[in-house]
Amino acid sequence: MEKSFDSQDKIKDAKIIFVVGGPGSGKGTQCERIVAKYGYTHLSSGDLLRAEVASGSDRGKQLQAIMQKGELVPLDTVLDMIKDAMIAKADVSKGFLIDGYPREVKQGEEFEKKIGKPCLLLYVDAKSETMIKRLLKRGETSGRSDDNEETIKKRLDLYYKATEPVIAFYESRGIVKKVDSELPVDEVFVQVSQAIDSLKP
Numbered sequence: 001m002e003k004s005f006d007s008q009d010k011i012k013d014a015k016i017i018f019v020v021g022g023p024g025s026g027k028g029t030q031c032e033r034i035v036a037k038y039g040y041t042h043l044s045s046g047d048l049l050r051a052e053v054a055s056g057s058d059r060g061k062q063l064q065a066i067m068q069k070g071e072l073v074p075l076d077t078v079l080d081m082i083k084d085a086m087i088a089k090a091d092v093s094k095g096f097l098i099d100g101y102p103r104e105v106k107q108g109e110e111f112e113k114k115i116g117k118p119c120l121l122l123y124v125d126a127k128s129e130t131m132i133k134r135l136l137k138r139g140e141t142s143g144r145s146d147d148n149e150e151t152i153k154k155r156l157d158l159y160y161k162a163t164e165p166v167i168a169f170y171e172s173r174g175i176v177k178k179v180d181s182e183l184p185v186d187e188v189f190v191q192v193s194q195a196i197d198s199l200k201p
């Protein structure tokens with residue numbers, strides 16, 4: 001008990017940025033740039049889940065089935081993974097990019113209860129046609145079982161239904177910065193940098 005309280009304490013005051021946008025909008029691409037420029041720790045919830053799948057564990061097999069269908073993994077599973085990863089990096093991290101989470105308003109609320117409040121929600125915006133095109137292209141080489149036409153459609157539907165309300169939720173708190181991910185990567189990153197530079201130290 002004592003120990004888990006201590007380790008949780010380590011991330012209590014961490015700088016937290018949520019990176020939200022549709023599938024294939026360019027979240028991962030921009031996060032890579034942010035890491036290079038600002039030294040933040042990038043935690044992609046999708047990557048954490050895929051690592052569990054790759055481990056071949058029983059839990060990984062259950063996750064694989066859900067992800068293949070483009071559905072959402074249970075909230076507690078993802079949140080525990082993110083929290084453990086944050087605690088592991090707490091001593092060396094200047095801040096955390098939480099990429100692909102929250103996927104629904106409830107996930108954001110639980111994150112705040114168990115971990116802390118975000119200071120920024122970076123909204124990576126692209127048109128659905130653009131996202132579909134990028135995902136199909138990525139699917140040629142990604143090896144991801146969910147980068148196929150049928151699952152992409154489901155992921156997009158779920159994004160508009162469950163995840164877009166997350167943006168409205170944080171907009172009412174005044175922490176949303178939207179970047180136009182239709183632009184070339186460098187130009188998107190100019191907007192991303194402005195959003196991060198505007199944060200109070």
Ligand SMILES: Nc1ccn([C@@H]2O[C@H](COP(=O)(O)OP(=O)(O)OP(=O)(O)O)[C@@H](O)[C@H]2O)c(=O)n1
Binds near residue numbers: 023
């Ligand atoms: N918080 C999360 C993150 C991911 N997933 C599951 O993992 C899949 C892939 O997630 P992610 O890698 O974030 O995919 P995308 O939204 O397509 O974004 P990206 O292209 O950055 O990987 C989702 O469809 C979903 O099944 C989830 O349930 N909950």
Ligand SMILES: Nc1nc2c(ncn2[C@@H]2O[C@H](COP(=O)(O)OP(=O)(O)O)[C@@H](O)[C@H]2O)c(=O)[nH]1
Binds near residue numbers: 027030182185
């Ligand atoms: N043209 C263009 N392509 C991009 C941009 N950002 C990402 N991509 C491509 O779109 C695909 C999805 O990007 P990724 O970062 O994986 O998106 P995520 O699903 O939101 O994490 C990748 O193949 C990228 O190379 C961009 O700003 N412009």
Ligand SMILES: [Mg+2]
Binds near residue numbers: 027028044046
């Ligand atoms: Mg990604």
